[in-house]
Amino acid sequence: MESKPYKVLSFKNIVLITVTVIIVSCVLWFVVLPFILRYEKLVISPYSSYYWVANSKAEINQVVLVFLNNGTQESTIKDIWIDGASVNSADWRSYYGSTMQPTESTTVYVAPNNLTFERDQDYNLTIVTARNNRFTFLLEVSEGLIRTENVTIAKCDFYHWPPPWFSDPRIGLDIINKGRTDVIIKEVRVNGTAYSILDNPWICRSEADTYLRVSAPWESGKTYNIEIETIIGNTYNFVATAEEG
Numbered sequence: 001m002e003s004k005p006y007k008v009l010s011f012k013n014i015v016l017i018t019v020t021v022i023i024v025s026c027v028l029w030f031v032v033l034p035f036i037l038r039y040e041k042l043v044i045s046p047y048s049s050y051y052w053v054a055n056s057k058a059e060i061n062q063v064v065l066v067f068l069n070n071g072t073q074e075s076t077i078k079d080i081w082i083d084g085a086s087v088n089s090a091d092w093r094s095y096y097g098s099t100m101q102p103t104e105s106t107t108v109y110v111a112p113n114n115l116t117f118e119r120d121q122d123y124n125l126t127i128v129t130a131r132n133n134r135f136t137f138l139l140e141v142s143e144g145l146i147r148t149e150n151v152t153i154a155k156c157d158f159y160h161w162p163p164p165w166f167s168d169p170r171i172g173l174d175i176i177n178k179g180r181t182d183v184i185i186k187e188v189r190v191n192g193t194a195y196s197i198l199d200n201p202w203i204c205r206s207e208a209d210t211y212l213r214v215s216a217p218w219e220s221g222k223t224y225n226i227e228i229e230t231i232i233g234n235t236y237n238f239v240a241t242a243e244e245g
Helices: 011-037
Strands: 042-044 050-054 060-069 075-082 092-094 105-110 122-129 134-140 146-148 151-161 168-177 183-190 193-197 209-215 223-230 235-241
Touching (some): 075 105, 151 235, 193 209
Parallel strands (some): 050 146
Antiparallel strands (some): 050 060, 060 105, 092 105, 151 168, 183 193, 183 223
């Protein structure tokens, strides 16, 4: 019995198979694989770690962390939890914004209004992203990670803005950060009344000298008590007589 001869593929079939392989490969490479390989992963930056901030009463009310996006897609911090309790959105903030592209990092402070961190205790901090992924970190309150805030108001400037109309009275504060911590200004008060802060209230520890402006009324020749309150409860004051600078 004679065996059937193998059929030789026609040129048309070869072309069809080749085109099919190319299309399937492109779909896998540009659509399927990127979708499969996209993932979120937040880690505490190994270059900066984290530290705790104590106020003038030795109470630890704040933790500062640098988070790194170690994943392959954009990640946005939506919520923060400590030991299973959600932190009020007013009690945490990110310096460079809460959205990180892959390989980007951002500094985050967390200062719960109703919580004082205890020395030698551990706390579970959970980051919830916009995609509802959760990343939990165990943070230790060890003495080596505790820093004390130290701020001085060097001088006050009294002026109006914008010239030449002089319609908006303002007070400028030259603030010196003498400590090794980031400082977040919660409120600026002039003779006991709080006024709007016109600049970023977050002073990085790398910025030893910062100028902060507030929109507040004043009269030449009068003396004013200027107070700044930080997020951890410290208050710093400066007494000055108003003179147009």
